[in-house]
Amino acid sequence: MNKDDYRLKSIDNGTAIDHIPKGKALQLVNVLEIGEEITFTMAVNVPSKRVGRKDIILIEGKELNEKEFAKIGLIAIGSTINIVRNKKVIEKFTAKIPKEANGIIKCNNPNCITNIEKINTKFKINSSPLEAKCGYCERFMKEEEILKQIK
Amino acid sequence: MKKKSKRIKSKKPESKTSFSLTDVISMQDFSKHDIEFILEKASILELMHSSKKKTILFGKTVATLFFEPSTRTRLSFEKAAQDLGAEVIGFADPNTSSSGSKGESFSDTIKVVERYADLIIARTPIEGAPRRAAEISSKPIINAGDGSNQHPTQTLLDLYTIKKTFGKIDGLKIGFSGDLKYGRTVHSLSKALSHYKVDQYFIAPKELEMPQYYVENAKKSGKVKLTEDLYKYLGELDILYATRIQKERFPDPIEYQRIKNVYILDSKILSKVKKTFKIMHPLPRVNEIDPSLDETPHALYFDQLSNGIPVREALISILAGVKK
Numbered sequence: 001m002n003k004d005d006y007r008l009k010s011i012d013n014g015t016a017i018d019h020i021p022k023g024k025a026l027q028l029v030n031v032l033e034i035g036e037e038i039t040f041t042m043a044v045n046v047p048s049k050r051v052g053r054k055d056i057i058l059i060e061g062k063e064l065n066e067k068e069f070a071k072i073g074l075i076a077i078g079s080t081i082n083i084v085r086n087k088k089v090i091e092k093f094t095a096k097i098p099k100e101a102n103g104i105i106k107c108n109n110p111n112c113i114t115n116i117e118k119i120n121t122k123f124k125i126n127s128s129p130l131e132a133k134c135g136y137c138e139r140f141m142k143e144e145e146i147l148k149q150i151k
Numbered sequence: 152m153k154k155k156s157k158r159i160k161s162k163k164p165e166s167k168t169s170f171s172l173t174d175v176i177s178m179q180d181f182s183k184h185d186i187e188f189i190l191e192k193a194s195i196l197e198l199m200h201s202s203k204k205k206t207i208l209f210g211k212t213v214a215t216l217f218f219e220p221s222t223r224t225r226l227s228f229e230k231a232a233q234d235l236g237a238e239v240i241g242f243a244d245p246n247t248s249s250s251g252s253k254g255e256s257f258s259d260t261i262k263v264v265e266r267y268a269d270l271i272i273a274r275t276p277i278e279g280a281p282r283r284a285a286e287i288s289s290k291p292i293i294n295a296g297d298g299s300n301q302h303p304t305q306t307l308l309d310l311y312t313i314k315k316t317f318g319k320i321d322g323l324k325i326g327f328s329g330d331l332k333y334g335r336t337v338h339s340l341s342k343a344l345s346h347y348k349v350d351q352y353f354i355a356p357k358e359l360e361m362p363q364y365y366v367e368n369a370k371k372s373g374k375v376k377l378t379e380d381l382y383k384y385l386g387e388l389d390i391l392y393a394t395r396i397q398k399e400r401f402p403d404p405i406e407y408q409r410i411k412n413v414y415i416l417d418s419k420i421l422s423k424v425k426k427t428f429k430i431m432h433p434l435p436r437v438n439e440i441d442p443s444l445d446e447t448p449h450a451l452y453f454d455q456l457s458n459g460i461p462v463r464e465a466l467i468s469i470l471a472g473v474k475k
Binding site for chain 1: 177179256257258276277278279280282283297298299300301364
């Protein structure tokens, strides 16, 4: 992440998500658990030497959790996740498609037990092509359905 | 100094004398070994004297919870449990239970019944509910059908019928006709047959053809042929598994009228098929098998019903003693 690439102030503590495929930042912001008290900034369509155009999200004061990493892996594979503490990047990794997704996708089968009773969903994920299989009703969802059903 | 012996971590070999599952929820959980174990156990129980069989589950209680009506499946399970000497409790009509009349959740009903029974058999229109029951119940669960998802005992009795009739499953040529797109029994049996060396023939109109996933899966274990023409490969088949074409699958009623009679099996097939050819059907049938075939040696569909008893006895007898 180059400071001159965009007009964002670096964060002191929190999470910086870089190299988000362009156009995906808005969807990510909607599903990440960013509370009302959290400040976040977002840049879209930023020129990038590596990927041409990219989006960036900087979240001040919140380190994302495993569930949120999985959501980033599903929506914006290839994004770089930086965990920042005291202005230093202490952890940096690339978002990957998770093998399992628990509690982050709503099953699109209205007759599935997870849509009838209050139960955490669980899915097995195949990465190529991207598809998710419900651990309860065994229905498959394709990529576009998965992206709509991330909660 | 004594040298420490190196422990080699290896995968525990699968026991040839045990069944690996504590619940029967979905055919996807079954290994070939599990299937064979049940078929073997069923054949032993089928030949066992009834007085000896009655002692197997003496003192045990089996609950049959039918959240939706199903006469054949329920009676078959209850008969199987009674044959083994178990006491049977439960309900056949959800409106007479708290789940139906008082709005009790499926999960709560399971948590109540697990305190009264050694094994719970559940049929429900809610897909995935038996999997949930298996998670929360300390007693084994058998799925007796969950909506359009799974009905594993139907598949096991189909496999048992095939093995009992032909003495083997490997090497057979098995066709499926009718609604292959939505047919739960067809998908489940086709997938189970991929554990064996079986050639599979999918005979259906374009609108109802077998989903690609199952076609690819079938190719792993044998040849696969697809056709819309019922008669094209009829002479090659050992078994034709016929299913009903449902009117509600067609948005255009004219299209349904065009197709509905194309896959009817009647006396016209008799000159085309092998002597040993058999017709199977999950029942109930509507018009897809003409009753004139019922008395021919090709009809196997009523035998499937009887074969459900030993298969369910096998599952109940194994699971009712299982500690989860």
